[in-house]
Amino acid sequence: MLTRRAALAALLPVPAVAQGRTVTDMAGRRVALPARIGRVVTLGSLPVLNSFVYAMGEGATIVNGLADFARPHWKFQGVFAPQLAAAPPMQLPTREPNVEAILLARPDVVLTMHRESVELLAKRGIAVVFLAWRRPEEVKACMAVLGEVFANPARAAAYTDYFDRTIARVARAVAGAPRPRVLYLQPDTLTQPRLIAEWWIPAAGGASVTDDGRSSESRSFTLEQVVLWDPDILIVTDPRDVAFVQRHTVLARLRAARAGRVLVVPVGAHTWSNRTAEQPLTVLWAASVFHPERMRGIDLAAETAAFYRDIFGHALSDAQVAEILSGTM
Amino acid sequence: MNASLSSPRLLLGASALGVLGLFLLSFLVGPYPIPPATVLRVFLAQLSLAERGWSEAVEMVVLDVRAPRIAAALLVGAALACAGAAYQNLFRNPLVSPGVLGVSSGAGFGAALGILLGLPGAAVQGMAFALGLVAVGLTVWLGRSFDRHATLVLVVAGLVVSAFFQALVSLTKIVADPLNQLPSITFWLLGGLTRTTPATLLGALVPIAAAGLVLHALRWQVHALAAGEDEARALGVNVRRVRIVLIVAATLMTAAATSLCGIVGWVGLLIPHIVRMLVGPCFAIVLPMSALLGGGFLLGMDNLARMAGTVEVPLGILTSLIGAPFFALVLARTRRQWF
Numbered sequence: 199m200l201t202r203r204a205a206l207a208a209l210l211p212v213p214a215v216a217q218g219r220t221v222t223d224m225a226g227r228r229v230a231l232p233a234r235i236g237r238v239v240t241l242g243s244l245p246v247l248n249s250f251v252y253a254m255g256e257g258a259t260i261v262n263g264l265a266d267f268a269r270p271h272w273k274f275q276g277v278f279a280p281q282l283a284a285a286p287p288m289q290l291p292t293r294e295p296n297v298e299a300i301l302l303a304r305p306d307v308v309l310t311m312h313r314e315s316v317e318l319l320a321k322r323g324i325a326v327v328f329l330a331w332r333r334p335e336e337v338k339a340c341m342a343v344l345g346e347v348f349a350n351p352a353r354a355a356a357y358t359d360y361f362d363r364t365i366a367r368v369a370r371a372v373a374g375a376p377r378p379r380v381l382y383l384q385p386d387t388l389t390q391p392r393l394i395a396e397w398w399i400p401a402a403g404g405a406s407v408t409d410d411g412r413s414s415e416s417r418s419f420t421l422e423q424v425v426l427w428d429p430d431i432l433i434v435t436d437p438r439d440v441a442f443v444q445r446h447t448v449l450a451r452l453r454a455a456r457a458g459r460v461l462v463v464p465v466g467a468h469t470w471s472n473r474t475a476e477q478p479l480t481v482l483w484a485a486s487v488f489h490p491e492r493m494r495g496i497d498l499a500a501e502t503a504a505f506y507r508d509i510f511g512h513a514l515s516d517a518q519v520a521e522i523l524s525g526t527m
Numbered sequence: 528m529n530a531s532l533s534s535p536r537l538l539l540g541a542s543a544l545g546v547l548g549l550f551l552l553s554f555l556v557g558p559y560p561i562p563p564a565t566v567l568r569v570f571l572a573q574l575s576l577a578e579r580g581w582s583e584a585v586e587m588v589v590l591d592v593r594a595p596r597i598a599a600a601l602l603v604g605a606a607l608a609c610a611g612a613a614y615q616n617l618f619r620n621p622l623v624s625p626g627v628l629g630v631s632s633g634a635g636f637g638a639a640l641g642i643l644l645g646l647p648g649a650a651v652q653g654m655a656f657a658l659g660l661v662a663v664g665l666t667v668w669l670g671r672s673f674d675r676h677a678t679l680v681l682v683v684a685g686l687v688v689s690a691f692f693q694a695l696v697s698l699t700k701i702v703a704d705p706l707n708q709l710p711s712i713t714f715w716l717l718g719g720l721t722r723t724t725p726a727t728l729l730g731a732l733v734p735i736a737a738a739g740l741v742l743h744a745l746r747w748q749v750h751a752l753a754a755g756e757d758e759a760r761a762l763g764v765n766v767r768r769v770r771i772v773l774i775v776a777a778t779l780m781t782a783a784a785t786s787l788c789g790i791v792g793w794v795g796l797l798i799p800h801i802v803r804m805l806v807g808p809c810f811a812i813v814l815p816m817s818a819l820l821g822g823g824f825l826l827g828m829d830n831l832a833r834m835a836g837t838v839e840v841p842l843g844i845l846t847s848l849i850g851a852p853f854f855a856l857v858l859a860r861t862r863r864q865w866f
Contacts, residue, residue: 267702267704422557422588425559448592
């Protein structure tokens, strides 16, 4: 199999590398790139990586499609990059790269957050840029690297500027307000599935009940613990979870459920509660539901439309903005 | 016979008292601090024997969080241990567990399929139950088409059917949506009682109780069977009928228990061993003793799961972590032949 792949690789034209253009990725590797990036493959969590590419205004360069399961979840991926609908997926169900498909796609660069994929593809002469997003604000570092990859550092700087301004604006608006106790919950498995929520919940003026300084991505807990927390607000990622909570013998009687504060996270390029370039909007949205009185002056729909127009370079209709904010998958 | 049973009967009574004590203590386990007197008064209040002086949350924790889990742990532990004891008698092999005929794998596939289809909790339980029965049906059919009488063939058929359904489970995991369905399937397969509601509890209680009564009614015939088929026939036991009824009853129990709590291993293998070590091989005593110790063991494990801080360790992991070394210990201490 290996020799067949090697033979296949030898037959394919190698992308032309412009003289002297190298980019240092987040593993400290120097990667040689062509002058103009026209074909990009993203590997790993596609909604996350693609959101970076959209924020660079380069959605049209992505040549790999979403996995079948992901298409209905993130249909706005198809809005921001319509070619994805017909593009083949380039990773296996195990999330390993499909090397033959990637070689055939002749990408100018592969973007990934998986170390193993870096080695696997670099060995075969493919330019791979490694991105890392462990600490919350590393999204800005990712964008800075992409600014170099797409030779457009000004656009990356504009994103970083928007990010900092938005987070600071929200911090000013909610300063001093009592923090509601928030549980970000996957109700059927009783887990808090995303570490990043321990960043955006406090950034929006909330207090996450699951924040115990852990480093693992998800955290599970007992039903009794949920009763003990009895949070003011429950955040879920799927409208069906709201129905699940309302039917549940115990969850339905929590303070949040009785007050109608079981909220569905919006979904755009990615679910806003996950790592995504849309994270400034996550903080804006969360602050507007945690502190409606403090955020009265902010029109969330207008802010959302402006983000996708100015950062992603994509004008959305009012109906599309409403759909994103509803969190419907 | 009565004289030889007097000591086992004493042990049975002592175990019953022990499990009762554990049952009462279990209501005090959990992160929500509720004083014992309040727990008692919550129950008395249900009978209008006490004034309500506590928050709704306290009542919810006692009646809707702790009570269903405690009841489910007792029920599932008892069912798995009884089914294990029955299967071990049937196959005259102490290394047989309730999953031997493929019921766990079948139930696992049923649940995974139900989750994949987006069915609600009770329907997932129903699918697990049904596919558990289908798997055993397949095993029995396969075994009979090779050799109508050899029990060993049945065990091999069980291996084949288990492997087949495990492959189907893997397939559902591959096609499942990794965002929501895959975690649900994984948690289901790890086993746990968090999903228990009064309705799912009742759904499992009916078949388990019915099958338990059948096993109880057949206890002496099953005991005779353990001595060997010819000996049992000489004692007037309809061997074929008893074997079929035994398989049906033990399968019903296991399928109902598994559909309620997912795959919880080692209870059905370990408990009958300990029971025979304590009271000897007589099935008439082994059965109730297995029910008591199985229920008590799983309740103890679930209490550990609930106590282990705010992070819940899935029950199936705990029973394996503790059950496997304990089983090795039991084997090392008793090198006797059981049957």
